Amino acid sequence: MAPHPTPDATRLGPGHAVLAFDVGGTDTKSALVDASGRVLGLRRTPTPLDSADPAGTIVASLAVLAREHLAAAPGIVPVAAGVSVPGLVDELAGIGMFASNLGWRDAPIRSIAETALGLPVAFGHDVRAAGDAEHRLGAARGYGDVVVLAIGTGIASALVLGGRPYAGGGFAGEIGHSLADPLGERCPCGAIGCLETIASAGAIARRYAAASGTPVGGAREVLDAATAGDPLARRVWDDAVEALAEAIARLVAILAPEAVVIGGGLAQAGPALFGPLGARLDALLSFHRRPALVHAELGDDAGLLGTALAARDLAGARRDGDSA
Amino acid sequence: MAPHPTPDATRLGPGHAVLAFDVGGTDTKSALVDASGRVLGLRRTPTPLDSADPAGTIVASLAVLAREHLAAAPGIVPVAAGVSVPGLVDELAGIGMFASNLGWRDAPIRSIAETALGLPVAFGHDVRAAGDAEHRLGAARGYGDVVVLAIGTGIASALVLGGRPYAGGGFAGEIGHSLADPLGERCPCGAIGCLETIASAGAIARRYAAASGTPVGGAREVLDAATAGDPLARRVWDDAVEALAEAIARLVAILAPEAVVIGGGLAQAGPALFGPLGARLDALLSFHRRPALVHAELGDDAGLLGTALAARDLAGARRDGDSA
Numbered sequence: 001m002a003p004h005p006t007p008d009a010t011r012l013g014p015g016h017a018v019l020a021f022d023v024g025g026t027d028t029k030s031a032l033v034d035a036s037g038r039v040l041g042l043r044r045t046p047t048p049l050d051s052a053d054p055a056g057t058i059v060a061s062l063a064v065l066a067r068e069h070l071a072a073a074p075g076i077v078p079v080a081a082g083v084s085v086p087g088l089v090d091e092l093a094g095i096g097m098f099a100s101n102l103g104w105r106d107a108p109i110r111s112i113a114e115t116a117l118g119l120p121v122a123f124g125h126d127v128r129a130a131g132d133a134e135h136r137l138g139a140a141r142g143y144g145d146v147v148v149l150a151i152g153t154g155i156a157s158a159l160v161l162g163g164r165p166y167a168g169g170g171f172a173g174e175i176g177h178s179l180a181d182p183l184g185e186r187c188p189c190g191a192i193g194c195l196e197t198i199a200s201a202g203a204i205a206r207r208y209a210a211a212s213g214t215p216v217g218g219a220r221e222v223l224d225a226a227t228a229g230d231p232l233a234r235r236v237w238d239d240a241v242e243a244l245a246e247a248i249a250r251l252v253a254i255l256a257p258e259a260v261v262i263g264g265g266l267a268q269a270g271p272a273l274f275g276p277l278g279a280r281l282d283a284l285l286s287f288h289r290r291p292a293l294v295h296a297e298l299g300d301d302a303g304l305l306g307t308a309l310a311a312r313d314l315a316g317a318r319r320d321g322d323s324a
Numbered sequence: 325m326a327p328h329p330t331p332d333a334t335r336l337g338p339g340h341a342v343l344a345f346d347v348g349g350t351d352t353k354s355a356l357v358d359a360s361g362r363v364l365g366l367r368r369t370p371t372p373l374d375s376a377d378p379a380g381t382i383v384a385s386l387a388v389l390a391r392e393h394l395a396a397a398p399g400i401v402p403v404a405a406g407v408s409v410p411g412l413v414d415e416l417a418g419i420g421m422f423a424s425n426l427g428w429r430d431a432p433i434r435s436i437a438e439t440a441l442g443l444p445v446a447f448g449h450d451v452r453a454a455g456d457a458e459h460r461l462g463a464a465r466g467y468g469d470v471v472v473l474a475i476g477t478g479i480a481s482a483l484v485l486g487g488r489p490y491a492g493g494g495f496a497g498e499i500g501h502s503l504a505d506p507l508g509e510r511c512p513c514g515a516i517g518c519l520e521t522i523a524s525a526g527a528i529a530r531r532y533a534a535a536s537g538t539p540v541g542g543a544r545e546v547l548d549a550a551t552a553g554d555p556l557a558r559r560v561w562d563d564a565v566e567a568l569a570e571a572i573a574r575l576v577a578i579l580a581p582e583a584v585v586i587g588g589g590l591a592q593a594g595p596a597l598f599g600p601l602g603a604r605l606d607a608l609l610s611f612h613r614r615p616a617l618v619h620a621e622l623g624d625d626a627g628l629l630g631t632a633l634a635a636r637d638l639a640g641a642r643r644d645g646d647s648a
Contacts, residue, residue, distance in 0.1 A: 088611065098611060145492055159578075161492075166485055168469055168580030171613040178577035179570055179608060190610035246503055250574055253502035254483075256492030284503060286514035287412065287422065289495040 011137055011298075011305065012037035016319075018311035019069060019081040019119070021062050022126055022303040023047055025101030025153075028061070029301070032069040033308045034076050041069050042304070047102070055096060055107035059083075063116040080318070082122045082129075082311030083113050084303055089125035090170040097170055100188070120318055122310035127173065129306030130263070130298070131158020132165055136309060138297035139261045147257045148296065149175065151244075152264035155196040161255065175251065176200065180243040195247050199240040201266040208236045223269055241273070245280035248291075252281075256289040263296025270295070335461055335622075335629065336361035340643075342635035343393060343405040343443070345386050346450055346627040347371055349425030352385070353625070356393040357632045358400050365393050366628070371426070379420060379431035383407075387440040404642070406446045406453075406635030407437050408627055413449035414494040421494055424512070444642060446634035451497065453630030454587070454622070455482020456489055460633060462621035463585045471581045472620065473499065475568075476588035479520040485579065499575065500524065504567045519571050523564040525590040532560045547593055565597070569604035572615075576605075580613040587620025594619070 014036055022029040024047060031042040045065065050057035062083065070076070087099025094110025096102075110123035131148035134140040140148055140160065148158045155176030159166040166172055176196035177189050184193025197203050204219035212232050216222055219240075225233035248260055266273060278293050298305055338360055346353040348371060355366040369389065374381035386407065394400070411423030418434025420426075434447035455472035458464040464472055464484065472482045479500030483490040490496055500520035501513050508517025521527050528543035536556050540546055543564075549557035572584055590597060602617050622629055 157578075161485055161490055162488065164486065166579075168485075169582070169613060171580030172578065174577045174580075174612065177610070177612065178574045182570065187610075191608060246506065250502045251578060253498045254481075254496065254575060254578065255490075256495030256498075258493070284515060286501065286511070288498065288501065289493060 012039065012308060012312075015312045016080065016315035017076050017078045018308055018315060019066055019078045019117070020304050020308035020311060021065065021081065021083045022129065022307050023058060023062075023083065023085045023102075024126065024303075025086055025099075028058075028065070029304045030062070030065045030069065031304060031308070032073050032076060032078065033312075034073070039301075039305075039308070040076070041072050042301070049102070051103055054103040055109050056112060058102065059109065059113050059116045062113065066117055078119060078311075080122060080311040080315035081113070081117050081119045082124065082307035082309075082314075083109065084124045084126045084129040084307040084310075085109065086126045088170050089123070089128075089167075091124050091128075091167060094121075094123045095170075120314055122307070122314040124307065124310050125158075125167070125170070126303045126307075127156040128158040128165055128167060129304075129310060130302035131160065131261075131306070133298050133302045133306035133309060134158075134261050134263070134296055135160050135165075137305065138302065139263075139294045140259065143258045145255065145257045146259045146261060147173075147251060147255065147291075148261045148263065149248075150264040150296075151200060151262060151266035153200060153202040155200050155264075159255070175247055178247060178250075180247060195243055198243040199247070201264070204236055204240050204266075207239075208233055211236065219266055220269070223272055227272070238276075241276045242280060245277055245284060248277070248281055248293075249284035249288075252285060252288050252291060257291045258289070259292040259294050261294045261296050263299070263302065267295055336363065336632060336636075339636045340404065340639040341400050341402045342632055342639060343390055343402045343441070344628050344632035344635055345389065345405065345407045346453070346631050347382060347386075347407065347409045347426075348450065348627075349410055349423070352382075352389070353628045354386070354389045354393065355628060355632070356397050356400060356402060357636075358397070363625075363629075363632070364400070365396050366625070373427070375427055378427040379433050380436060382426065383433065383437050383440045386437065390441055402443060402635075404446060404635040404639035405437070405441050405443045406448065406631035406633075406638075407433065408448045408450045408453040408631040408634075409433065410450045412494050413447075413452075413491075415448050415452075415491060418445075418447045419494075444638055446631070446638040448631065448634050449482075449491070449494070450627045451480040452482040452489055452491060453628075453634060454626035455484065455585075455630070457622050457626045457630035457633060458482075458585050458587070458620055459484050459489075461629065462626065463587075463618045464583065467582045469579065469581045470583045470585060471497075471575060471579065471615075472585045472587065473572075474588040474620075475524060475586060475590035477524060477526040479524045479588075483579070499571055502571060502574075504571060519567055522567040523571070523590075525588070528560055528564050528590075531563075532557055535560065543590055544593070547596055551596070562600075565600045566604060569601055569608060572601070572605055572617075573608035573612075576609060576612050576615060581615045582613070583616040583618050585618045585620050587623070587626065591619055 088097035181193035187194035201219040412421035505517035511518035525543035
């Protein structure tokens, strides 16, 4: 596993003390943020899976984590918690609509988390939380219209349009499940030729293994093989870059973001990704507004930081409401 | 030319009296709107082309039209004007950035129109004005997240996201210039395989004529030939429907609009368009939010009505400002 650096201690700045939970399909990241903005006790624990009561079991595990964080930092009293989850999320209603890895459907996660944690809960979507953190603290800062793309096992995105996050009722940003190849393979989502069947880090490794008969540890190995002259690896890598460039070009025609911030495992390829991606994008566009292609800044913890920001926003809004 | 009905006299409702100009590549529509919302003297005149001073010449023609409208309706005193133009438009800056048919680049049209008309001018984009009218008065009413698609000679769209128009600095909504076929023909815009080279009413007629050697008057004739069993016409029509369905499916993955409102000449095909388009869209989507496909309501005058609404908004804001 990649090293897991502690986020810049000053990044979040002063504000309310909050708990933050970024629930992933495999692991859950959690931390306590103090009033000075320090991220305390950041840890990664396996997300419990329970097909009988997926949401209830996960929320119960968050309550256990909360007690442990509080016990480790006596004197810090969080006034709100943030909980972010993957899948389809209706932030306004507080509902986890669907998460293929976790198994819930239309689960009222915000309300059960508020009961279990005894705190007001800012409930959100993991990738939109990460996008919000990149927009407020990271590589998307200063842009009014910006797309934050996370390319890892799958491909997802967060949209900031006119300076505000756009969620489309919880369904927006699913660029990983936009059509890339009408003659492509069926995606586990049920549609044909989704971008993430070609261009996610997971797809690159899987497609190379399937074509070569040689299992690989990840997309990085495919890139290394391509660089070393393996024509099969080159084709798999180039197909991924082309599909990403075409998807970004289509996004540009519709939304004209000033920048596309790219994070997730695949972004670690750096210039080997950004160079050819930019060149193909230039070739595909004409009069369009060409976005800057920018490497994400906050890394793996962007989702947790965004979740903490959302909890602080909620705490601030409640306090303002009290004093009004 | 299609008949040109007078818009519903009550559609705009009471408000400020304004002048409205919808400048098109061929014709300019203009009208005076009175305080009861009646659209008076609606007319269509050729847009003057002058490569030496394209914006100045067009604005001068609007001043002539303004005098004629005022002379025909003595006693009505407009307090603002709306001017909408095609191409790339920066509404905030009041700049016509580019319009291939009209020839300007970075023309400060709002300021020269304010001088020529002696009125505050709401300057905007023709398709976004039409989209705004559909959103406030027509088929897009009641939707918070909605795309209004105009399919005629070209294909353009207006986006309303989170209840507000989204312009992307003037570059958004260019779905007609999004990639539909990487192996397709070069679009006049310079890019390859743009949607409007396959699926606009103009492209359907042109592609059928090129493939069959038989000139046709428009997309309607191609549809009629397809319905009568002409396999070439069937292929051209089906290619257009497929390209539209794929483009809408991609739009849905990113933006998840509640509805896609379709207007312009091609929408007049009615069920012959909406039926297969909906069926293909259903086949292309999986967990996505399936938008309603809705026929535009305001027809050809949507752009003029939206332009009048923008002028009224501006007049209202100035009056509010005066009294503040």
